[in-house]
Amino acid sequence: MSSEERSALHGHPVGPGDKRVVRPYGDTSGDGMVQISFTLPVPHTKRAEGAAVQLANKMGMDPAMLVHAKPIGDGFTFFVVYGRVNHLVDMAEVHVVERDYPLLGAKEVNAVVKQRLRRKLSVVGACIGTDAHTVGIDAILNVKGIAGEKGLEYYRELKVTNLGAQVSVPELVEAARLERADAVLVSQVVTQRDAHLHNTREMSAAFREAMPAGRRPLLIVGGPRFDETMTAELGVDRIFGRGTTPGEVASYLVHALITSRKQKA
Structure with a gap:
């Protein structure tokens, strides 16, 4: 494990400019666990559940666990998958629009x-x-x-x-x-x-x-x-x-x- 990854696990700043690299939190700090939901245009079958897990694997989730599957119409199934990803987020590279004016009553x-x-x-x-x-x-x-x-x-x-x-x-x-x-x-x-x-x-x-x-x-x-x-x-x-x-x-x-x-x- 790199020094950046170790710092991410403990929430410590890393690198120049007080960068903070963070990892998703699921059950324990820094475990990289995330939950995603999506719909596939297939009927709800065991094969469809396997397809959902395969898709999650291809998205970088390993291992991927199917936690919910429900038909939502003719030929469509909604899935929720839970699993680990290895991606880190560099907070110094996050760009958003901050409120740049005072909040008035x-x-x-x-x-x-x-x-x-x-x-x-x-x-x-x-x-x-x-x-x-x-x-x-x-x-x-x-x-x-x-x-x-x-x-x-x-x-x-x-x-x-x-x-x-x-x-x-x-x-x-x-x-x-x-x-x-x-x-x-x-x-x-x-x-x-x-x-x-x-x-x-x-x-x-x-x-x-x-x-x-x-x-x-x-x-x-x-x-x-x-x-x-x-x-x-x-x-x-x-x-x-x-x-x-x-x-x-x-x-x-x-x-x-x-x-x-x-x-x-």
Whole structure:
């Protein structure tokens, strides 16, 4: 076992720059045990179970133990496999989007908007394309919010327009124009064939074509399958992933539209 692997087992920093190399934890520290789940397009048989274990082996899991198998329709089986992997994770090479703005309470958001913007901040939200899942956008916009935290409709200095589900991109652009939107929030849950990525690119292209840079609203997308590092590639200003709260979104709006612009000025 190398010195890096020994350090990983005990959680010690290794290498220059205080790198920390870690190994998955299952039953005991540093044992490398992980659990994965997947579906194969085969009926549930002993042969199908063998196929699941073979797939796990090819993914680097050795030994691989099948712990759950269940038919989920005609010709499909869902599997859960548990086993050991030898891969290490170098924490110094992990790149994520950290929150780079202060988290404000509702009273603080209202105060900043009222004092510095001197008008209500207009927000337009929707699920675009064929996506009919409004749980995400409603959790952020509706006054009832999520997990005890009020949505953006609760903020008296925010003017919120929720267009609902299955909104076309031209409809969204027109609504943003009519409402003089400062920000457009789009939720995408349906991800088959990367529909969320295609819809987001279509939306950002439509806004670039319809409005000059100085008059274009802040474009924000959210959903459980987005990569938060893809803002430039998708042509948006911010991506929020799973677990995002209304307070985080409201704080970002204040930071991006008011606070940071005042500092630059």
